[in-house]
Amino acid sequence: MTHDEKPENFKPDLEVVGCLVECGGKIILIHRQNNKLEGNKWGIPAGKIDKTDLNIKEAMARELREETGIIAKEEDLIFYKTFCVSHLGYNFYYHYFNLKLTKVPDIVLSKDEHKAFVWVTPNEALNMDLILDEDHCMKNFYGIK
Secondary structure (H helix, E strand, C coil): CCCCCCCCCCCEEEEEEEEEEEEEEEEEEECCCCCCCCCCEECCEECCCCCCCCHHHHHHHHHHHHHHHCCCCCCCCCCEEEEEEEEECCCEEEEEEEEEEEECCCCCCCCCEEEEEEEEHHHHHHHCEEEEHHHHHHHHHHHCC
């Protein structure tokens, strides 16, 4: 379950970052390997914050680089909001970012984690088999009912 506001008594076990990477009215989605948590589903570039990350923007830039090969400057990552998520027995903060690109970059996937990528409109993304509650976050960001 994903909450737009922090529920009472919510205590996060970890923190996660995710980024809606936009270019030409489309966003990139990456397809998770079958053996991964929520395998064979689509999601935005995302991942856990490491102890070595100095802040959430650094964590987001690292995850983008590791998962897609996209090199993003921290100042280009626009923080949207933090969602509170309870999923599979974990509670976590999901820090949501946006990155607007002027040209489609070369994508280099981490083959251990992802098997494909697509550029789709947000509405097309909402019709795909997304990781749990990613649709909630996208609808919130784009103001889709």
